Every structure is written in C-alpha cells, then in structure tokens.
Amino acid sequence: MTTLAVDCMGGDHGPRVTLAACRRFLDSHADARLLLVGLPEALKDFSHARASVVPASEVVGMDDPIEVALRRKKQSSMRIAIEQVHSGAAQAAVSAGNTGALMAIARYVLKTLDGIDRPAIASQLPNDKGGATTVLDLGANVDCSAEHLLQFAVMGSALVAALGGAAQPTVGLLNIGEEAIKGSEVIKRAGELLRAAGAAGTINFYGNVEGNDIFKGTADIVVCDGFVGNVALKASEGVASMIVGGLKQEFKRNLFTKLAALIAYPVLAALMKRMDYRRYNGAALLGLRGLVFKSHGSADELAFELALARAYDAARNNLLDRVRTRIDSAAPLLSADTAERSTATAQ
Amino acid sequence: MTTLAVDCMGGDHGPRVTLAACRRFLDSHADARLLLVGLPEALKDFSHARASVVPASEVVGMDDPIEVALRRKKQSSMRIAIEQVHSGAAQAAVSAGNTGALMAIARYVLKTLDGIDRPAIASQLPNDKGGATTVLDLGANVDCSAEHLLQFAVMGSALVAALGGAAQPTVGLLNIGEEAIKGSEVIKRAGELLRAAGAAGTINFYGNVEGNDIFKGTADIVVCDGFVGNVALKASEGVASMIVGGLKQEFKRNLFTKLAALIAYPVLAALMKRMDYRRYNGAALLGLRGLVFKSHGSADELAFELALARAYDAARNNLLDRVRTRIDSAAPLLSADTAERSTATAQ
Structure with missing residues (x-):
C-alpha cells in the first residue's frame, strides 16, 4: 500500500x-x-x-x-x-x-538530505524523440556552484530511474556550446566535476548540451542553475504559445481558412496531444x-x-533511497573537490 | 551614398x-x-x-x-x-x-567605444504582437555585471530607435519573476541601475520580464547576460523546430492527413511566413x-x-552616433555607480 x-x-x-x-x-x-x-x-x-x-x-x-x-x-x-x-x-x-x-x-x-546543499525542482519537457527530457533546476536556486550542479545531476539520475526511465540515464550540462572550454567559470568547473563523476560511474555524463538539445532529447537529463532553467522553460512556453496562437489566428482569417481548420483539426489535435503539457505535470522537489x-x-x-x-x-520505486544511495556514491567526488579547493585557497 | x-x-x-x-x-x-x-x-x-x-x-x-x-x-x-x-x-x-x-x-x-566595457550581440525575435523584440546579449559575454546590463539597455535603445522602432523603446530586464526582489544579486543590482536610468530619462525602463515575455512582446528590448540569452534563444529554436517537425509528421501520417495538409497548406504557409527567421536576420555587434x-x-x-x-x-540613421550620445548621457549613472561602489569597498 x-x-x-x-x-x-x-x-x-x-x-x-x-x-x-x-x-x-x-x-x-x-x-x-x-x-x-x-x-x-x-x-x-x-x-x-x-x-x-x-x-x-x-x-x-x-x-x-x-x-x-x-x-x-x-x-x-x-x-x-x-x-x-x-x-x-x-x-x-x-x-x-x-x-x-x-x-x-x-x-x-x-x-535536506545529507550531502545536499540545496533542493532542486525537476520537471519533464516533451522532446522530438516522443519522450521527455528531465530538466533541473527550474527555479529554486538562482546562483549555483559546480558542486550544486553535480548534486542536481545525481538526484536527476535517481528520479529518471525511479520513474521507469533508463537505469543509467545520460546527463547533459546546459552550456552555450558543445566544447568543454565554453561557458562561465562555474560551468567549466561543473563540466570537470561531471566528467569525473562520469568516469567514476556515478552518473552517465553525456557532455555539454545547448538550449535546443532539451527539445531534441539529446540527453535524458539536462542540468542548469535555476535562473537559466526558469528562463529556458518560460521562453519555450512563450514560443509554443505564440505558434499555437498564430495557428488559431491564421485558421480564423476567412471562410476558406475556417474550412481548412475543420479538415486539419484531427491532425492538429493529434499534435497537441503529443505536446500536451498535462502529460508532463508533476515536478519533483528533490534533495x-x-x-x-x-x-x-x-x-x-x-x-x-x-x-x-x-x-x-x-x-x-523508493526514489528517496535511490537519491540517498547515489548521493553517497558521489560523496568522495564532492568532498575530494571541497578538500582540493581548500588546498587551492590555502596556497 | x-x-x-x-x-x-x-x-x-x-x-x-x-x-x-x-x-x-x-x-x-x-x-x-x-x-x-x-x-x-x-x-x-x-x-x-x-x-x-x-x-x-x-x-x-x-x-x-x-x-x-x-x-x-x-x-x-x-x-x-x-x-x-x-x-x-x-x-x-x-x-x-x-x-x-x-x-x-x-x-x-x-x-570598443568609450564607456563600454564589453560589446554585445543584439538580435530580433518575432513576437505575438506581429513585431519583434530586440534581445541582447545573445552570447558574447557569459558573466555580466549590473553595469554591463545597463550598457546593453542603452545600446539596445539606440539600435531600436535607429532601425525605425520607437524613439524611446521600453526595456525589460530578464528575470525569473516580475517582483523587484527576485533574481541573483547581479540582477537585483541591475534592476536598481535600470530603474535609476529610467528615472533619469536615459532609457524607458519597463521593469522585470520573464522568458515568455520575449515572445509576448511585453517590452521592445530585453536585456540579459550572454549565457542566459543564448540558452533562451536556442531553447526557443528547439521548441519551434519540435512543433514544426511534429506538424509535418502528423500531416504525413496517412492519406486523410495528407489531404488535410494540402488544404491547410496555405494557412500554414502564412503562419510560417510570419515567423520566418529570415525576416529577422542581421544581428548587430554593439559597443x-x-x-x-x-x-x-x-x-x-x-x-x-x-x-x-x-x-x-x-x-x-547614424546608429554609431546614437549609441555614443546615449552612452554619454548614461555616463553619470555608470560613474556615480562606480564611485559609490569604490566607497563601499573602501569602508
């Protein structure tokens, strides 16, 4: 029960x-x-x-x-x-x-769980492959460190696996180019941490992804700070509603277009169903x-x-235990990193 | 000539x-x-x-x-x-x-021009109002200070006026909520600077806007750092191409839907024309x-x-002179601000 x-x-x-x-x-x-x-x-x-x-x-x-x-x-x-x-x-x-x-x-x-500094909000967005991409954080944290982004990657992986997705889902780091040298200092550092976590088998790291990759479904999970995630989500909603609004307007233009709308309706309805945001309702507060x-x-x-x-x-599917287990397995990376940074600061 | x-x-x-x-x-x-x-x-x-x-x-x-x-x-x-x-x-x-x-x-x-720390890339994106929203920066600067965002607002205003838009275009600050208390420290500080510039008549400040406002046309200009701008732009392109791809797929499904496509074609073509990215080609490198x-x-x-x-x-339309004039008129704000911050640091 x-x-x-x-x-x-x-x-x-x-x-x-x-x-x-x-x-x-x-x-x-x-x-x-x-x-x-x-x-x-x-x-x-x-x-x-x-x-x-x-x-x-x-x-x-x-x-x-x-x-x-x-x-x-x-x-x-x-x-x-x-x-x-x-x-x-x-x-x-x-x-x-x-x-x-x-x-x-x-x-x-x-x-919050041990090993988690900040909870994140994870949601699914429909993608070109007919599935959904899990994106986090979507607005809980405006400034994130590289370590926070690694925690998001780990928690997102547990979520996707618990909800019946891949057991080792791929994780993309949202950036402004595919090359590892792109992005801000925090993003470059997050790239290093995520690569190390990938090499350690803690996550399945895909590499950098760009804004359009969310909707292409390039990686199962996309991690970003909450400011960027929120803007990307709302910009996407804005485009979708502009296109849908434009379609309605064009189909209402005259008698011919209204007739065309009647005939095209089942096709448009099928598309709307595929992209129906309701199918993706239910964001997880993780951590x-x-x-x-x-x-x-x-x-x-x-x-x-x-x-x-x-x-x-x-x-x-015991999401909570899954998150705990994964965070524990990522702990050496997170603490090694903290140690390394303290050393760097001390020098 | x-x-x-x-x-x-x-x-x-x-x-x-x-x-x-x-x-x-x-x-x-x-x-x-x-x-x-x-x-x-x-x-x-x-x-x-x-x-x-x-x-x-x-x-x-x-x-x-x-x-x-x-x-x-x-x-x-x-x-x-x-x-x-x-x-x-x-x-x-x-x-x-x-x-x-x-x-x-x-x-x-x-x-770069005197008074400009970093050039920015400004582009137009179509909006619901049938016009276009000018967004900057779209990728030149990954980390921006509040002063940079004010410079972008001033340069964007000159661009819109030179290209035949409003003489005093409205400027929105891209944020994750409309309230002034939202966002990171840089964004809050940028909000204060932009409000001061608005009060001084240097720009026509609208207030905070969110990602969807780019496509609603809430403000003539939207300013943001290059990382956020690039992600928002590419995420929007991703959604648009997913919807267009989905439409094509649904219309190709069977004989009936192919017939529906023939009839709906002129309507869809009219929509595509309105949203044709080619109409908005030509990004300005400002500063x-x-x-x-x-x-x-x-x-x-x-x-x-x-x-x-x-x-x-x-x-x-002398865009260069317009940018120079506007940057000069914003100089007191930018330097007053620098002075104030030096004082704050000295204390």
Whole structure:
C-alpha cells in the first residue's frame, strides 16, 4: 500500500479539480491510499474506502509571500500535507499551490538530505524523440556552484530511474556550446566535476548540451542553475504559445481558412496531444528527506491525476533511497573537490 | 551614398548566396554602394556600377578557432571587410561567418567605444504582437555585471530607435519573476541601475520580464547576460523546430492527413511566413567604434539581403552616433555607480 498526502486546497481551482482527480486516481490505482488535506467543509462530500480526510484550517494563497506561508499559516493544508510525509503517515505529498511557499515549507519541515546543499525542482519537457527530457533546476536556486550542479545531476539520475526511465540515464550540462572550454567559470568547473563523476560511474555524463538539445532529447537529463532553467522553460512556453496562437489566428482569417481548420483539426489535435503539457505535470522537489511533488497551478483533473501518479510511482520505486544511495556514491567526488579547493585557497 | 563592406566568403554557402543577395540589395537600394571583399577568383563574374571588389587572400572557416582567425589569418575577407569600416571606406560591415571570430576581429580592429566595457550581440525575435523584440546579449559575454546590463539597455535603445522602432523603446530586464526582489544579486543590482536610468530619462525602463515575455512582446528590448540569452534563444529554436517537425509528421501520417495538409497548406504557409527567421536576420555587434552586422551562417539570398538592409538602415540613421550620445548621457549613472561602489569597498 502506498499512501499519498494531497493538498486539496492548492491550485487555481482547488477541491473542484483536486477531488475529482483524486477519485480518478483511486479508481485506477487499487494499491493506493490518499490522505485528503483541506478545510473539512470543502471536503465533506467526498468519500472513498481508501481515502481519509486530514483537516486543515488555513489555505496558502497563490500570491501569499513565502514568509506568510511559512511563519503565519502553520495550519495550512500545504503544510499539513507535508507533515504527513514527515511523520511517516504518507510516502509523498502533492500540491498545486504556490511553488515558492511549497519549497520553503518542505525544506523547513523535512530538511535536506545529507550531502545536499540545496533542493532542486525537476520537471519533464516533451522532446522530438516522443519522450521527455528531465530538466533541473527550474527555479529554486538562482546562483549555483559546480558542486550544486553535480548534486542536481545525481538526484536527476535517481528520479529518471525511479520513474521507469533508463537505469543509467545520460546527463547533459546546459552550456552555450558543445566544447568543454565554453561557458562561465562555474560551468567549466561543473563540466570537470561531471566528467569525473562520469568516469567514476556515478552518473552517465553525456557532455555539454545547448538550449535546443532539451527539445531534441539529446540527453535524458539536462542540468542548469535555476535562473537559466526558469528562463529556458518560460521562453519555450512563450514560443509554443505564440505558434499555437498564430495557428488559431491564421485558421480564423476567412471562410476558406475556417474550412481548412475543420479538415486539419484531427491532425492538429493529434499534435497537441503529443505536446500536451498535462502529460508532463508533476515536478519533483528533490534533495529533501521526504518526497514532495508540485503540480501546475492551472492543472485540470487529468493533469492533477498525472501528478498524483508520478508521486505514487516515485514513492513505490523508493526514489528517496535511490537519491540517498547515489548521493553517497558521489560523496568522495564532492568532498575530494571541497578538500582540493581548500588546498587551492590555502596556497 | 552609404557604403557597406560585405564579407562575401562567409556563411555556409559563400559567394553563391552572398553575391546573389548583393545584387538584389543593390537593385532595391539606389543610394547604396558595396565593397565586395573576398578571393578575386570567386568574385570575378560579378559586376555592378555601384560595387567594387576588395581582394582578400584568406577565408575564416566556420570551425576556425578564434585564435587562428585573429592571429594567423590577417588577410581574411572577414578582417578586410572590418578594416574597410575602420579606415572609413565603408560605414558598416556585414558577414555571415563564425560569430566568435567576427566579434574578436571586430573588437581588435575597431576597439570598443568609450564607456563600454564589453560589446554585445543584439538580435530580433518575432513576437505575438506581429513585431519583434530586440534581445541582447545573445552570447558574447557569459558573466555580466549590473553595469554591463545597463550598457546593453542603452545600446539596445539606440539600435531600436535607429532601425525605425520607437524613439524611446521600453526595456525589460530578464528575470525569473516580475517582483523587484527576485533574481541573483547581479540582477537585483541591475534592476536598481535600470530603474535609476529610467528615472533619469536615459532609457524607458519597463521593469522585470520573464522568458515568455520575449515572445509576448511585453517590452521592445530585453536585456540579459550572454549565457542566459543564448540558452533562451536556442531553447526557443528547439521548441519551434519540435512543433514544426511534429506538424509535418502528423500531416504525413496517412492519406486523410495528407489531404488535410494540402488544404491547410496555405494557412500554414502564412503562419510560417510570419515567423520566418529570415525576416529577422542581421544581428548587430554593439559597443564598437564602427558598425558590424552578423548574418546567420545558413542565410539564403533573402535572409542575407535583409541583413544588408539592416546594416544599411543602421548606417544611414547614424546608429554609431546614437549609441555614443546615449552612452554619454548614461555616463553619470555608470560613474556615480562606480564611485559609490569604490566607497563601499573602501569602508
């Protein structure tokens, strides 16, 4: 039996969507149990043999500052969901609430794993090969050291393996050219560390990749700092929405184009389905002493259900132990590196 | 009369494309003169009343290391084209050659303007509003200070005004959230500087923008460091090519979808035309004591012609003087800032 704690109040739509998604998820996962966390009034109409309500008296708003969410709303559904993981009542928590608040509360309640300086947010983006590329960090850390990027590579590898991808997924370092001499000092140093980790068998290092490689699927995992990852993600969303918007506009231009739209519709719908962001919903907060998954705030039933399924798979496949084991095996590299740098500083 | 020096040997296709583009450009610009720089043998069949050949004995290859291009190929067509600008024989140079080599040679031959620490590469990207957003830097500088970002904002404003855009174009600072408290220390400090420049009337500062705003057209200009700009650009190209590739695949699936493609073709072609990267060809190397424009290496006739037209407009509209004037007006901010920081360091 795998138990998930669900923050039913989060997201743009709240219980209307989260509860409907919970029902679909329970129906398709006979081995799952859900702890539904939220205002009792909002959850009172839901009943299922494998679901129970955990009451909360507050809700973190999408615009609440992190400080408010963390210090003033100690009875929020988001916090209580994460506390279920901390107490061991659930193996993973899922929320569609405010990302900054979720990361801050998760970090405060669960703490980071030994060997991890900073948790990261990992998400999947569709690629040309019909699969998905896992990218991290997507916004939790604006300035990262080379060691942080190695930690991201190690955690991302554990995530992909736990979610049914390659056992030794390839890792690309996001850079502005394929050659090892490209990039900032931090990136060059990260390249050295990742190469060493590759040689030691800790990760399967592919080498440098560029922005377009995320969507080509050149490597299974792409690591970058959270600033760059966030900009790349949002720029990509911007292009996609410009193209889709442009298609709609062109097809609406006149009677002929409207007719063409009717005929082309099934083809366009097939394409949209392939690239549907909902299929990739459910970002992992990695590096914590417990599993937390973040759904898109605008998620609909299907998307939220898929985030639940992702958290369920991660919990069932022991993602937490996998991350721990991999981080332990990378420890010599991380500490050798620290020692070497102290020496360099001392000289 | 405006004279451009054209590196006819650069790009993936060399003289076959560049010379054809030069002829089209001369035919549509009665007031333009071209200096065609290249191997005499390759240019011997071209003749036009307003074009003359400037011989070069070497060619910078697309894969030549910067050192080779700069130190060993002193008679390259790329270098001689830039020297035409330095000597005053031409008002701008255009090349489709290797970007790194072009920037290095341009910087070496022309030097940077007073008040500019680092030249930047500025390009236009199509946006939802049917226009284009000017983004800089796109790869020349991997680590930038807040002062560099202010210089980019000032130079970008001069470029947009010279190329016929708004006289006081809006400038957005690329960040991971709209709030002023977001981002790294450099970005926060850049935000303060840009706000001060906005208050002083040196630029028209919009505020922070995110990756998707590039394609929404939220601000006329988006400034960022070259690492982030390059990743955003390539990630965007990756998404666009994934969507276009997906469309082609779906339309080829079976007889029905092939028929649908025939009917939808004019609509899709109209969309492709709107988003045609060739329309935005011709990136400006800004901050040098002379105008240099870079064409995409894969440019065809139309694209290279548009890069020539862009360089011509910039020269005719005195882009160089505009950049100088604006940098002078920003000088108090840049130096006040330096003074303030020296004081801070001294304390």
